[in-house]
Amino acid sequence: MGNLIRSKRFWLIAPAVLYIGFFMAVPLGQMAYVSILERGDYGAVNWGVFSFDAYASFLFERDLMDNLMFNTDYLQIFARSFGLSAMTMVFALVLGFPTAFYISMQPQARRNFLIFLVTIPFWTNILVRNYAWMLLLRNGGLIDNGLAWLGYESGGLDILYTPYAVSIGLTYTYLPFMVLPIYASLEKLDHRLIEAAFDLGADKWRAMTRVILPLAAPGIAAGCILVFIPCLGAYVTPELLGGGKFMMIANLIGSQFGAARNWPFGAALGFVLLAFVLLSMMIYAMKFKSLPEEKL
Template identity: 90%
Template sequence: MKAMLRSKRFWLIAPAVLYIGFFMAVPLVQMAYVSILERGDYGGVNWGVFSMDAYVSFLFERDLMDNLVLNTDYLQVFARSFGLSAMTTVFALILGFPTAFYISTQPQGRRNFLIFLVTIPFWTNILVRNYAWMLLLRNGGLVDGMLGWIGIETGGLDILYTPYAVSIGLTYTYLPFMVLPIYASLEKLDHRLVEAAFDLGADKRRAMSRVILPLAAPGIAAGCILVFIPCLGAYVTPELLGGGKFMMIANLIGSQFGAARNWPLGAGLGFVLLALVLIAMMVYSLKFKSLPEESR
């Protein structure tokens, strides 16, 4: 123990451990405690009165006879959130992989400039970016006007306040999280392997599927995780671009802590989301460990 205290490594990591322990572990413990408390008659919680109603309410509700019956309302919100997150991840991958591949083939100086351009959206507050998309996607907005200008009659573009608008906003918000990990994998790609594939008679499509994609798999997996998980917890984009019509998990949790004043249920839903995220991370970790060493 004394040797560990004297080590430089311990003192270097101690501030980070204290920071994470205080600002992450303590709130999680507090949320876990709140989730197993009884809801107060006028909201909040009854401190010291324990109950598992928050977790039971996730799947069941009580009828007039006080019997438990299946309630799928919260499951539908989770299913909608997973569906939109998956759709956003697919869109981000479709746009992000060609972008990352193009950047990786450029000279070093141009690469740095293009990566700089990819990170520019982070300079603007997410609230401002979503309001900008509202102006673009609304009926009679810029997108509608441009389509009409080139001769495409839309009859009034009605994308705003739909799942498509939410997915577009989420894709724009989290696209850099897909581009950067894939670029990090492709940057290390030995292009002599691609040239060897061409020498052996492979066409571009076969070289892409048999050489480039397997070597970029860790970056693709990391990008999918970095896009999918934040989308599950997205709050601002579904609220603004969805117009409150398409509630996602974060909006549901926020409503429980806000208007509904059901703190135990809000905390319980938060822990259900946390468990799902941890499962996704474990699946990614196991999948990554199964990859050959040379593809990492």
């Protein structure tokens, strides 16, 4: 019996894992190999010629006298990307949670409608959406003019091409990835549970923290992962709304496969990022695991 159940579970999980294993893990192994090869003169790599330059150059550079020097350029780019992603995640959560809660409290038919409403804007292209934001945010743009019309003379909004514009754009891009998982968790929330909490004398705060949030927790966790990590790879929004003044990780890695034609370094940067993310997830998991028990 135990065997049977185990094998049934195996067959449930196997397709997804084998698929990812074949189409992702194997190519990644190949890419790990690329990262320790010597770069080719014209791009690509010299197969079979090993070099660890790529990893060394993440932290060190050669100065004029050909000495190795500690170089923080790339670490700064990583730090900036992690910071912006964390900020985006928080914004998306602040906006996304109430919305998911609101949707889950609607009658069944309207719920489905609202969920579609969340995803419809994303049928348009990311470049076009960012363009629309540029028009909204620029000086003399719609928001600027709107504020002036309301009698608030901003004298130029001066927000486009700043990090603020980037976070507005990134939050926009990743909102559905926060709302939908939270909604999926909250959808089963029974109104009567909340009513019961109120009847038992709970105030709003307690009803929220004791009834609603615990139910939404798996969804919030999933949403945070789906916003935070893809956001680290954001490429277009920082370029367009940030005015291309500051690099994010994806821009850096992209340029290694682009103008720099340095595949090993690009691949190495990818693996360094992977290591960072896995590490932060492990820390998060260790911290998070001890939390629910304490609360309950």
